[in-house]
Amino acid sequence: MNTAINNTMSEIAKETYQTVGKPLLDSPKMSIKNTNVFYGAKQAIFDVNLDVGHNQVISMIGPSGCGKSTFLRCLNRMNDTIDICRVDGQLMLDDLNIYDKKVDVVELRARVGMVFQKPNPFPKSIYENVAYGARIHGLTDNKVELDELVEKSLQRCGLWKEVKDRLDEPATGLSGGQQQRLCIARAIAVNPEVILMDEPCSALDPIATATVEELIHELSENFTICIVTHSMQQAARVSQRTAYFHLGKLIEVNDTSTVFTNPEHKLTEEYITGRIG
Amino acid sequence: MIDQEIVAQKRAAQLAKRHRAESRFKWFGRLSIGFGLLCVLFLFTDIISKGIGAFTQTYINIEIPFDEEKLGLTPQSTEAEIKAASFGSFFKKTLREQNPEVTGRKDKRSLYALFTSDAPLILRDMVLADPSIIGTTQTVSMIADDDFDTYYKHSYGRDLPEDKVIGRINDFQVSMLNKFVDAGVVEKRFNTIFFSNADSREPELAGIKGAIMGSILTLFVTLILSFPIAVATAIYLEEFAPKNKFTDFIEVNINNLAAVPSVIFGLLGLAVFINFFGMPRSVPLVGGFVLTLMTLPTIIISSRAAIKAVPPSIRDAALGMGASKVQTVLHHVLPLAMPGMLTGTIIGMAQALGETAPLLMIGMVAFIVDTPASITDSATVLPVQIFLWSDSPERAFVEKTSAAIMVLLGFLIFMNSMAVWLRKRLERRW
Numbered sequence: 132m133n134t135a136i137n138n139t140m141s142e143i144a145k146e147t148y149q150t151v152g153k154p155l156l157d158s159p160k161m162s163i164k165n166t167n168v169f170y171g172a173k174q175a176i177f178d179v180n181l182d183v184g185h186n187q188v189i190s191m192i193g194p195s196g197c198g199k200s201t202f203l204r205c206l207n208r209m210n211d212t213i214d215i216c217r218v219d220g221q222l223m224l225d226d227l228n229i230y231d232k233k234v235d236v237v238e239l240r241a242r243v244g245m246v247f248q249k250p251n252p253f254p255k256s257i258y259e260n261v262a263y264g265a266r267i268h269g270l271t272d273n274k275v276e277l278d279e280l281v282e283k284s285l286q287r288c289g290l291w292k293e294v295k296d297r298l299d300e301p302a303t304g305l306s307g308g309q310q311q312r313l314c315i316a317r318a319i320a321v322n323p324e325v326i327l328m329d330e331p332c333s334a335l336d337p338i339a340t341a342t343v344e345e346l347i348h349e350l351s352e353n354f355t356i357c358i359v360t361h362s363m364q365q366a367a368r369v370s371q372r373t374a375y376f377h378l379g380k381l382i383e384v385n386d387t388s389t390v391f392t393n394p395e396h397k398l399t400e401e402y403i404t405g406r407i408g
Numbered sequence: 409m410i411d412q413e414i415v416a417q418k419r420a421a422q423l424a425k426r427h428r429a430e431s432r433f434k435w436f437g438r439l440s441i442g443f444g445l446l447c448v449l450f451l452f453t454d455i456i457s458k459g460i461g462a463f464t465q466t467y468i469n470i471e472i473p474f475d476e477e478k479l480g481l482t483p484q485s486t487e488a489e490i491k492a493a494s495f496g497s498f499f500k501k502t503l504r505e506q507n508p509e510v511t512g513r514k515d516k517r518s519l520y521a522l523f524t525s526d527a528p529l530i531l532r533d534m535v536l537a538d539p540s541i542i543g544t545t546q547t548v549s550m551i552a553d554d555d556f557d558t559y560y561k562h563s564y565g566r567d568l569p570e571d572k573v574i575g576r577i578n579d580f581q582v583s584m585l586n587k588f589v590d591a592g593v594v595e596k597r598f599n600t601i602f603f604s605n606a607d608s609r610e611p612e613l614a615g616i617k618g619a620i621m622g623s624i625l626t627l628f629v630t631l632i633l634s635f636p637i638a639v640a641t642a643i644y645l646e647e648f649a650p651k652n653k654f655t656d657f658i659e660v661n662i663n664n665l666a667a668v669p670s671v672i673f674g675l676l677g678l679a680v681f682i683n684f685f686g687m688p689r690s691v692p693l694v695g696g697f698v699l700t701l702m703t704l705p706t707i708i709i710s711s712r713a714a715i716k717a718v719p720p721s722i723r724d725a726a727l728g729m730g731a732s733k734v735q736t737v738l739h740h741v742l743p744l745a746m747p748g749m750l751t752g753t754i755i756g757m758a759q760a761l762g763e764t765a766p767l768l769m770i771g772m773v774a775f776i777v778d779t780p781a782s783i784t785d786s787a788t789v790l791p792v793q794i795f796l797w798s799d800s801p802e803r804a805f806v807e808k809t810s811a812a813i814m815v816l817l818g819f820l821i822f823m824n825s826m827a828v829w830l831r832k833r834l835e836r837r838w
Contacts, residue, residue: 214651237732240729245724245728247725249721251724263726263739264729267729267730267732314725
């Protein structure tokens, strides 16, 4: 019964819009097909088709409540924690269907890491924060390797020099920007393939934001990054591709420069010129 | 258009009214705090003034010649021989010889009654401990009888009107007391008996050690059972259970159980543990079971509140790292919720420590003179001991009752400060 209703809703959704631009790529890292997300009876995401390229940064922009965070949280099944949330569609990470029943979310989240809006370090020491992922996934065999991993992760986030003398101090004592970089170090310590970032700079001041943006840029050499942001300037600065969401629908996807200089869809144009949003 | 001046006047009037309301509210608050403090002060002064006397005990130092002939013993006597000897008549004879002016039967009996009825046993134990004292003369600090003790502590030498005199003592005994005091053999000492003895029919020999041990054993059983069960329940309900009608039903019932009168848990314990499972009566084990049932809802509710207070961002962070649900709970949620859980547990334990009614139902109200050594020995607990003593006719039990209340309050204050300290100690900011 439910599926029948959903199918009808999907049909309606399909009829009412078509994503413009270039949502699909050759040999993508992640490939999202016909994806709908529901909170109870309310549909939050309508029939999204989107590919995420290898070692690319894709940013998702759009007005508040447009479903971009919901969509992001589908990519590592963080929506599983919400009882009433239901996802259908085909979401592929390489050859793995991430909503397959056989998939272990623990394994999936080790491959698809996440950085949240508000810096949320564990209330433990700086060292423990970074070492935690390696510990639970059993990535290192001894203390020396773990120490190396912690140092390497912190160095990649440019945090090592700032914290190397106080690794045993609580992570909550760091500044907001440092905490967010620590969260990124924590995420990359388990060496994921994809990193999801949900408005990682919205709680940071402009200087800390610049540091994190630079970091995202450096990380994109080795990782595939999906970033949700409210700031169009940030999207323009850090990403190669940009996806514009509006009321749960993926309106337009294209190279960042194209989206910002020559948007195809009227809604996109209105948003980036500041008329809506 | 409203005239600006009228508006200003109205605003000023309203402002004055608001200020009055605020200061009235402040004073209500101060008054109620003052009243509360006054009540606490009254309670404490009353209990302390009544109970402080129980911490001293009157002793009469008497010379006891352990005469070989009178006792019929020698330093080489065996244990059995010593136990068979009549220390009762020996003690009375010694008293008569030391106070030759006492002649009448009644007076003689009054003289004996100045000392604890356990006096012969105390002498026997002295000899048993060291048979070489036979044939020597020893100064023995003999425990005074409760009536004598009460009189000496509270009424002696105060020139009180007849009806204010406390301590059941006759004129002859007063004269004897005067004689003893003149001889300088009466002394007041810290009452160690109160802490080293269990209950007794004789107030001067009654102590709270048995009740304290009973309380400790009972609370031990309660803690061992209730803390893990409650924490596991709280974690399951908060973190793992699906949110549906059934879990709602469980939640409502747990909240209801917290409000059930404790005596009902006692009846339940009587019916289930004693009648159905055939466990022994009056033992800390069953007492602990019953108090576990009683404290479980309290600890579950506070543990759930503590778990709810852990910010969801921490769970997100752990789950986002690929931690499993159990790892998230054990590594992050539980350590953060622990201070709250411990506080709830200690408050639940304090509640259990002060509980009387359910324990009456399972027979922990019996008169028990032995200090319990294990959870299956018959025992009583502190509040029940207070209840028992408050019911006793002897005047000396009044101060024992208050003293036991002081000890109980001491334990409660200690436990609650532990709760505060633990919370301060374990609390982490995030």
